Amino acid sequence: MSETYTASITAPVNIATLKYWGKRDTSLNLPTNSSISVTLDQSDLKTTTSAMTCSSFTKDRLWLNGEEDLQLSESKRLTQVLANLRLKRKEKEAKDASLTKISSWFIHIVSINNFPTAAGLASSAAGFAALVACVAKLLQLDDDMTELSKIARQGSGSACRSLFGGFVAWEMGEKSDGSDSKAVEVAPLEHWPQMKACVLVACADKKDVSSTSGMQLTVKTSDLFQKRITEVVPERFEQMKKSIMDRDFELFAELTMKDSNSFHATCLDSYPPIFYMNDTSRKVVRLVHTINAFYGRTIVAYTFDAGPNAVLYYLEENEEKLMSFIYAMFKDLSGWESKYNGEQLSKFLKNFEEQKLLDTLSLDMDIVKGCSRVILTRVGPGPLDTDDVLINQEGLPKFTK
Numbered sequence: 001m002s003e004t005y006t007a008s009i010t011a012p013v014n015i016a017t018l019k020y021w022g023k024r025d026t027s028l029n030l031p032t033n034s035s036i037s038v039t040l041d042q043s044d045l046k047t048t049t050s051a052m053t054c055s056s057f058t059k060d061r062l063w064l065n066g067e068e069d070l071q072l073s074e075s076k077r078l079t080q081v082l083a084n085l086r087l088k089r090k091e092k093e094a095k096d097a098s099l100t101k102i103s104s105w106f107i108h109i110v111s112i113n114n115f116p117t118a119a120g121l122a123s124s125a126a127g128f129a130a131l132v133a134c135v136a137k138l139l140q141l142d143d144d145m146t147e148l149s150k151i152a153r154q155g156s157g158s159a160c161r162s163l164f165g166g167f168v169a170w171e172m173g174e175k176s177d178g179s180d181s182k183a184v185e186v187a188p189l190e191h192w193p194q195m196k197a198c199v200l201v202a203c204a205d206k207k208d209v210s211s212t213s214g215m216q217l218t219v220k221t222s223d224l225f226q227k228r229i230t231e232v233v234p235e236r237f238e239q240m241k242k243s244i245m246d247r248d249f250e251l252f253a254e255l256t257m258k259d260s261n262s263f264h265a266t267c268l269d270s271y272p273p274i275f276y277m278n279d280t281s282r283k284v285v286r287l288v289h290t291i292n293a294f295y296g297r298t299i300v301a302y303t304f305d306a307g308p309n310a311v312l313y314y315l316e317e318n319e320e321k322l323m324s325f326i327y328a329m330f331k332d333l334s335g336w337e338s339k340y341n342g343e344q345l346s347k348f349l350k351n352f353e354e355q356k357l358l359d360t361l362s363l364d365m366d367i368v369k370g371c372s373r374v375i376l377t378r379v380g381p382g383p384l385d386t387d388d389v390l391i392n393q394e395g396l397p398k399f400t401k
């Protein structure tokens with residue numbers, strides 16, 4: 001077999017606290033507003049991607065979760081991302097004649113998500129971040145993550161934020177060529193490692209309106225949207241960055257919840273309206289406000305992406321307070337035992353019962369019926385090198401379905 005080059009990487013999911021919703025340029029994937037997110041820990045949710053290039057490959061190919069994905073391999077998103085990465089390699093080769101001209105070789109990519117794909121858990125964000133970071137490593141590019149984020153953005157907007165750990169901003173930029181629309185670190189994970197997240201995965205089929213088409217319907221038809229992008233988000237963007245820098249959880253949480261509500265309001269204001277949240281999502285919103293009212297301060301925030309799953313952000317110091325409610329109500333779901341021992345779980349239940357929360361607060365215990373599992377995680381790092389190689393010597397997946 002001819003000479004080959006291989007690289008592997010893992011990348012995280014990110015969940016926005018200030019939502020990206022709307023494109024001003026669909027081809028370059030330029031947004032109508034800046035956004036902010038928290039990167040989640042790869043011990044719980046991650047994409048692993050391996051890539052190989054070889055002079056004898058005859059086309060670019062991609063396998064996702066053990067199956068060749070022809071639709072994605074031939075998509076404009078993937079072709080554009082690979083073309084941009086190759087261009088960078090080509091520029092490098094032009095400057096240094098000793099480099100092998102791998103920019104003209106085809107690439108095989110094998111990727112696995114350790115969580116459900118296309119189920120509202122930001123697989124496209126982790127997936128394209130992993131792909132860009134992996135191919136950049138394969139082609140030995142020297143570009144930093146901000147530079148690479150301009151390419152990841154073209155795969156899926158939210159992917160640009162998964163190139164950093166901790167707290168991340170996607171600055172919308174102003175230029176028509178997209179050269180200033182990029183992801184930057186607001187603060188590393190070490191700045192506020194106490195930030196935790198609890199994902200309540202709602203029982204739901206695949207969403208009927210994709211983010212990509214949903215946001216363009218909103219851009220075209222919602223009046224509320226104009227106010228959101230010109231007034232609401234620009235102000236919130238600065239306030240949220242400050243709340244992160246100051247580690248001001250109450251402000252961070254309030255802005256996060258308000259922004260989720262504002263984003264879903266513009267969906268409802270689209271014509272015809274788009275519904276991403278369901279009855280269970282709304283029950284979670286009510287529950288979070290009840291918990292905060294019970295403690296007399298904001299200890300937990302909710303946020304919802306383009307689907308019914310709830311992501312709750314909270315600080316480690318308030319874990320027992322929060323879980324005394326959440327565990328008692330969602331204990332029948334899977335996902336608890338890997339994070340807490342029996343003693344801790346009993347303590348949560350005891351608090352719930354001793355404080356007579358059920359009797360005093362008229363809680364809706366049926367809420368659990370609308371959820372399928374809980375994922376307990378926290379803020380985490382950006383893409384990481386890995387020894388987990390998913391591609392074999394022939395450039396085919398080591399594991400197939």
Ligand SMILES: Nc1ncnc2c1ncn2[C@@H]1O[C@H](COP(=O)(O)OP(=O)(O)OP(=O)(O)O)[C@@H](O)[C@H]1O
Nearest residue numbers: 047072111117118119120121122123124125127306
């Ligand atoms: N590991 C991966 N590598 C490359 N592309 C991926 C990967 N995982 C997912 N994708 C792409 O992202 C698509 C799923 O994106 P989609 O926006 O529908 O769902 P999601 O990102 O899981 O949910 P949401 O955007 O609502 O959070 C897949 O069909 C595939 O094209």
Ligand SMILES: C[C@@](O)(CCOP(=O)(O)OP(=O)(O)O)CC(=O)O
Nearest residue numbers: 016019020156157158211212305306
């Ligand atoms: C609601 C969101 O999750 C929307 C994410 O949209 P995508 O990044 O999936 O959209 P495309 O750029 O069209 O691929 C909010 C967010 O992550 O900021």
